[in-house]
Amino acid sequence: MPGLRRTSESRVGRFASPREYGRYVPQVETSKHRDELSERAKSIRRRAMFMPGDGEELDDRSATQTPVVPSKTWTRRDWIKAGAMAGAAAGVGTLVGAEVLAPLLAPPIQPPGTIREDFVYTKFPEPQWWDGLVGDPVHVGDFQVWQGATAVWRGLFRNGMYVDGTGLPVLVVRVIRDDTYFRAPDPAPYPIPSGYNLYYDDPARDLRIVVLLDRCTHLCCYPGWHIAYDQLRPPRDYSTYGETPPTWTAYNQDPVWCVCHDSQYDPLLLTADLNPKNGVPFVGAKIVHGPGTFNLPIVPVRPVRDILYGGMPDPRWYDYC
Template sequence: MAETQSDWADEDPPADRGRRRFLQATLAAGAAAVVVATVASAKSFIPPPFVFSGTIENTFRYGLPESPTNWVVQRNLVNQVVRATDFRLWEGASVLWREAFDEEGKPVTGTGFPALIICVEASLLRVPPELDAFVIRRDVGGVPAAIVGLYDRCVHFCCKPGWHVYTVPNTLHNYVTDPRTFLATDPVSGASVPQDPIWCQCHNSQYDPVTLVHSIHPPPANVPYIGAQFVHGPASRALPCIPIKLAGSTIEGVYDPDDGGHPEWYSAYCR
């Protein structure tokens, strides 16, 4: 015979409800403590945000060229601040711009923009009016010269183009338009002394540093800028310029938009 089932609703309540509430509260508090401890423990695994303490220079500094016969090495300029007085006509160098230095004055690894500084024949330079004030013009060996700054990241694949590191082979002279560097002449004799354009050896893009033109980074950036005209693919647009100015004889890049800088010219690609 089946037993009569009890109705638990009719069961007498516990004699000490206060103790029951106390136990429930204790368990809840314990669970909360575990959660807090877990969160605190998790936080300990998350590194604190990086806070930079030091300075960022708008100057350029020479790097170490591949060849020991490079003029930068020969004149003991490696790691030195770049000055306009360093350059002779048609000399150029791979440099670092806006490098960060810690509180002890030591360079912070991985900081700065790769750049090219090139001294060209002023009579050959073509530059849009809005950038003209950010090209340095000076007499070099009795010849009017112009010093231009360029962001050293190829627009094709973000490689680092070079200036006169190696001779551009004749097989790569099938230009979209002839570089005007080929019009260079000897300042004394007037004889033709053609100069190779900027050459990215990774994929053979080339740029003309005396022909600065308007260009635009493609979507999604759609950023207009001024740069050295591309003369050989696979690049299909200009190599961005860096506005530069003199502080005494030291060359400085202009980064702040309020001063005429254009950080968006570089952040639009190769991030």
């Protein structure tokens, strides 16, 4: 799979600078519309899943969207106008009524925004298999086993267009559906929203998908999933950290890897942990290689007609950057 560009010889365990590999910042192609999906993207969808019509998809999505109405913020010009009105009125011995100031107090005329709870594909700096899906919602049938992609969750959209810099970056990874090594805690002690689960699981289609916050617990860089060239490998001295990650030891697949400083997280091992910034317990992909010191938080999920949605457990799970 194409990945980060390597500009010099690399060795296992060497720290990689963001300048060398190109720091990944999640982006959505804001000019892309639903009817502009490439034929490649459509064929991926139709291989193994039901794809609802546009009207049905929008209805499902609107059920879990959160409208956002921007509040009015007074500018320096507004205050000057109000002061001028008050001064002029005082000069003639009159009062400034609510009717006069109403235009200034009214909220600005602009379309409200919508926070989307579904995951939306984002663009990676280097070519990736999901390029034809950028800007589109993530469907559970999009992935082959061990495929993953970057997306944004709870991004703000206005007039159907993504507002840059909003939402949380996530990694969506389809892992093998094999309970021999997969581990997840009892969700009961955690504030998981009703109808959501720690991961997506569909026995009938042999699907299992894990969604993780895409911010490293070391220095908040952006980890990746199988995006580096074959010549660039993560360090595999897991015994140094007392770990034997099954993603690698049993299936020969690299864990989630932050190329900046080599932190790694195993999406097959969802375990309990504490956020050291606030002491809040959470569930995350287990840290199996430093220098990161705690798990990579998961995002609870549920499908709506095969579109994957996230549910906010406790915002403090993700409050460490």
